[in-house]
């Protein structure tokens with residue numbers, strides 16, 4: 001049972017903090033008598049979310065689809081490019097600035113343009129999610145390869161391993177810790193990226209739901225959709241942590257040894 | 260006397276402005292255990308990098324069985340200064356690494372390693388990750404990974420440098436016993452005088468950087484050489500003398 005109790009031990013402070021914030025918010029709204037069209041209370045948001053659950057669910061599906069597809073594309077591209085860049089220093093030098101520039105593009109300006117060029121379908125959403133999630137993963141991978149222990153590289157050289165062999169045996173696994181750090185950063189951008197894309201034009205999705213709720217003066221529904229998106233992000237974040245545990249079973253012992 | 264298997268002549272190497280090796284001559288014969296003893300930062304690990312072809316010498320020749328050593332020839336089984344175990348592989352798969360790189364299937368490589376685990380004190384730990392092992396066990400795992408490659412010569416770079424004194428002594432005894440059985444041709448780097456005397460047939464004493472061979476001494480003691488043995492102590496004291504005077508000379512240079 002130690003595993004479960006340690007899970008609760010790690011979760012309860014966060015749960016307590018969130019519970020405290022929500023309680024303070026509720027109390028403030030109750031005491032100040034603010035109108036729910038200005039600042040709805042958590043209880044009202046929960047109540048309205050429950051009433052509109054079908055609409056929220058229907059609009060979550062396209063957002064989840066865009067997030068996952070965009071993220072998969074971005075992950076694949078980051079992985080392939082990171083390998084190419086690891087093997088070719090000139091390419092690394094040529095491409096890195098391009099990707100850095102891609103990160104300076106303001107999403108507010110880019111999102112409507114991408115929608116303009118590629119229409120209201122899935123394509124622009126995938127592209128925008130990929131744009132915001134690609135870079136952290138690429139950087140994490142390229143730096144992760146370079147974090148390979150010098151002595152392990154020397155050892156493989158002495159054993160007569162080819163460059164590709166050394167990559168697979170040492171550089172790739174060495175990159176895992178940094179890769180997962182990058183993955184966790186990326187995944188928190190992914191849902192927001194999809195919502196932003198929908199906000200700029202879509203038939204359905206949490207982004208367009210938020211836009212409509214705002215235009216109808218329903219901040220409670222805006223916040224209900226925000227809560228859904230936060231939950232989605234938390235679930236994805238939790239999944240990366242789970243995948244990391246499965247992919248790196250040895251990390252537990254290193255943490256135990258470091259303690 | 261048999262001709263030397265490994266022979267270095269006038270090996271010189273600089274990194275940029277830093278002169279590291281300055282005309283190193285040394286040789287190792289078949290079945291001989293030779294140590295390189297030198298102060299920290301002298302350039303000992305650099306010498307091994309030259310042997311495994313990680314870098315090339317500025318001047319000098321390296322011959323193996325009389326012919327110049329070509330890069331990537333794979334005559335050496337190399338053990339780096341830190342154990343360089345892969346944290347993501349369990350002990351068994353770390354030990355089979357060299358065989359896998361040579362093209363052996365994983366199953367066959369495991370078959371080769373498994374019977375050796377007991378000798379290396381690793382039985383029952385083959386599924387453990389390196390992080391779960393003590394320092395001494397990690398070093399034995401790294402040694403197992405080295406010797407199982409079945410190369411013509413072992414290159415051991417301070418295999419016990421990171422261990423506590425007690426573990427180190429027991430590891431030295433264990434390595435001597437193993438060596439007596441297998442008669443590996445071995446070149447060992449160390450800055451531990453006792454270790455050099457305990458394990459070696461011959462010892463090269465290097466100066467501080469830029470490294471030169473100050474002395475070459477023979478250790479004609481019978482094995483096993485229990486610690487505290489009088490003649491061994493005399494040689495140890497002598498070696499310490501050489502190292503200290505060597506360092507003063509090197510310190511006098513600009």
Ligand SMILES: Nc1ncnc2c1ncn2[C@@H]1O[C@H](COP(=O)(O)OP(=O)(O)OP(=O)(O)O)[C@@H](O)[C@H]1O
Pocket residue numbers: 274277279297298299300301302303304305306340450468
């Ligand atoms: N790739 C490199 N580039 C520049 N300088 C280097 C490089 N490798 C080693 N050196 C330098 O060469 C010198 C000798 O290093 P080396 O690692 O060979 O010493 P060592 O005798 O093995 O020392 P130790 O006993 O501490 O392991 C050091 O001053 C080091 O800074």
Ligand SMILES: [Mg+2]
Pocket residue numbers: 303304305340416
């Ligand atoms: Mg060294």
